[in-house]
Amino acid sequence: MNGMAIIAISKLIYCLTSFKIKAMRKIYKMASLACLGLMLSTTNINAQVVSDFENLTLSPNSYWDGADMNGTHNAGLFMSTFTDGDGIFPNVFDTVYGAIYGFMKEGSFGYSNQQDSSTAGEGFSSFAYGTTMGNNYAVGKNKSMIELTGTTQGSTLTGMYVTNSTYAGISMRDGDTFGKVFGDSLSASGHGSVNDNSNGEDFFLLTIQGYTGGNPTVNKVEFYLADFRFSDNTQDYILNTWKWVDLSSLGNVDSVQFFLTSSDTTGGFGMNTPNFFCFDDFNGTAPTSINEFSQENKISIYPNPTSDILNIDNSIAVTKVSVFDITGKVVMNAYSNQINVSNISTGVHFIKVETDDTIYTERFIKQ
Secondary structure, three states: OOHHHHHHHHHHHHHHHHHHHHHHHHHHHHHHHHHHHHHHHHHHHHOOOOEOOOOOOOOOOOEEOOOOOOOEEEOOEEEEEEEEOOEEEEEEEEOOOOHHHOEEOOOOEEEEOEOOOOOOOOOOEEOOOOOOOOOOEEEEOOOOEEEEOHHHOOEEOOEEEEEEEHHHHHHHHHOOOOOOOOOOOEOOHHHOOOEOOOOOOOEEEEEEEEEEOOEEEEEEEEEEEEEOOOOOHHHOEEOOOOEEEEOHHHOEEOEEEEEEEEOOOOOOOOOOOOOOEEEEOEOOOOOOOHHHHHHOEEOOEEOOOEOOEEEEOOOOOOOEEEEEOOOOOEEEEEOOOEEEOOOOOOEEEEEEEEOOOOEEEEEEEEO
16 A cells, blocks of 8 residues: 555544544534433523412411402402412402492402301312412402513423312202202292202313413313213212312413303302312322332421420421422421421321422321
8 A cells, every 4th residue: 555545544533533523522512402401491490489478478267358448449340469489360350230249350369368168158168178388379260360570481381289169069969049959959048949950960170271361271281170970979069178279281471360160050150059168289299109208318307196296307498398298298387396286187298308408308297
């Protein structure tokens, strides 16, 4: 092989090697950008904020529905909003027929800490005893819409806990002047107690629609607050517990709206079922599998069992505490090394303690 051939081959090897190195650098750069994108996406998800309504001020056993009339007044309507987390919640209090007859208008939200699940007519009490994460929860009516702000605006929501109001729950269970007994084929007494042609196959449905730039999302979420349409009547139910509703299928949204519909429409004036529902931990944490707890770090808690106060190792700088029941549902949140569990049900529970860099878990018994 002559000298010129050797030089040509050397140049070819150099070019191929150089090309390979450049190609590898390009692949590495693309992979780095992909990882960066994933990190930014993850950061956006983690930045979402829960609306748990705990920062809204209420006296014990009370609620807010706009009756303080502090909103902007226009022809008997007092319009205001309240904010919690990254949500803006509108309220319209209607006094057109006089303040004594005032009421929270359709399309509005209020909030409550009432835990009366047995008194008929209580629109601002939860039909499920106690609240999901703490003391306060929100109350919505048909067509109410949450506007999202901050990092939650334009992102995918996780979900929320939902239950019936006591007003709706008891009306469906026992009936009232205008609302029928669910599962019965007769209308309410105020509508003549006539056959309503339902064959007792009643329902109370909450539909959740997302919006982006004023346009509805392709998907919507339907959740039945009561359902008596099963062929097996033992499966019929009126929701009286807090249930998690997954909202992630809505996709990226900047607002969500709630619609209530009922099978009970006898009389020609629309829905007879009371127009209320309760929700908590909007964009919060979904129920956790109990199996996950065995994989976490353990922590010292005492006394265990306990009937009220549960202390957490004082050497731990707590940022958040979550308590789960045996099904994995969050039953309360706290933010200190001492929590009061007197209001949760008796039995086995799990506690998750979060710090800036570690998650600890432990099992305890509430007496």
